[in-house]
């Protein structure tokens with residue numbers, strides 16, 4: 001057990017995870033070669049990650065594909081054993097999977113399901129009630145609340161296989177939170193959902209966090225999830241934390257400068273606008289320009305003086321734009337240039 005920061009809900013120090021990957025060349029010859037001499041490559045999925053989360057905090061966990069997000073969440077929830085470092089969640093060591101820990105934690109993976117496919121969702125809820133030993137009164141009160149907030153009326157008795165993706169995801173969330181955990185690890189909880197359904201899931205998580213003061217760590221490729229729910233962002237790239245701070249400071253990480261949005265009274269050509277900044281959109285009467293941070297005031301003043309401007313606003317770049325800029329190299333990241341190669345003959 002580690003010495004945790006007093007009061008931290010999650011305490012992670014130098015966390016590491018290596019996967020051993022067996023490799024084989026294609027075809028029969030490759031299979032035969034692998035049979036006599038097996039190649040094993042070690043992948044450093046998480047390298048040396050450290051952070052603390054305060055109780056009740058909602059944190060967005062971002063990074064490009066293959067950066068190590070799911071691996072980290074699996075170690076925090078105790079599904080995977082770390083290769084090094086230490087983790088403490090609510091005072092427990094997750095890898096020990098103690099009953100008291102499991103009763104206070106949940107891991108929701110948007111890409112995996114825990115509901116029983118051929119039965120109505122209600123049956124899976126009853127199974128969870130038994131597993132978590134939820135008293136009847138608490139179970140019914142929680143069900144009433146979740147049914148109302150998530151709009152589950154009418155879908156609980158349908159076979160899970162017949163639910164739409166959005167309906168199923170709402171039931172998955174309800175099943176995962178039925179025991180009212182104090183800590184939520186949400187891995188892409190809105191993946192594949194339409195905009196309304198994403199909003200419903202967000203609202204549910206926001207409300208749950210507010211009511212239960214639960215700590216939430218959330219990964220999502222939809223930045224709207226993150227900006228709506230989290231103030232603090234952790235960014236991981238190639239297994240290492242590269243940013244830990246608030247949304248506004250993440251927006252400043254990009255070198256892309258600020259966005260000036262313009263409404264014009266008289267049309268101006270894109271060529272002319274290009275003398276004020278990089279034009280990302282222009283349709284004559286409205287336009288968007290990116291300008292270097294330090295020159296925002298000067299360029300805005302020029303625009304107002306020289307053009308017939310009806311409205312002008314200055315905004316930070318979107319988190320999507322910052323992430324795209326920071327991780328434009330994500331393809332190389334996926335090749336994981338830093339991974340060690342070990343060849344063992346067994």
Ligand SMILES: Nc1ncnc2c1ncn2[C@@H]1O[C@H](COP(=O)(O)OP(=O)(O)OP(=O)(O)O)[C@@H](O)[C@H]1O
Nearest residue numbers: 019021043045063064065066067068069070071072
């Ligand atoms: N079971 C495994 N065996 C071997 N390598 C793995 C395994 N699971 C993940 N990896 C590798 O570990 C690295 C981190 O994967 P992880 O799934 O944690 O990334 P991620 O940030 O969640 O990515 P994504 O956003 O694509 O879901 C990747 O290089 C991945 O290929």
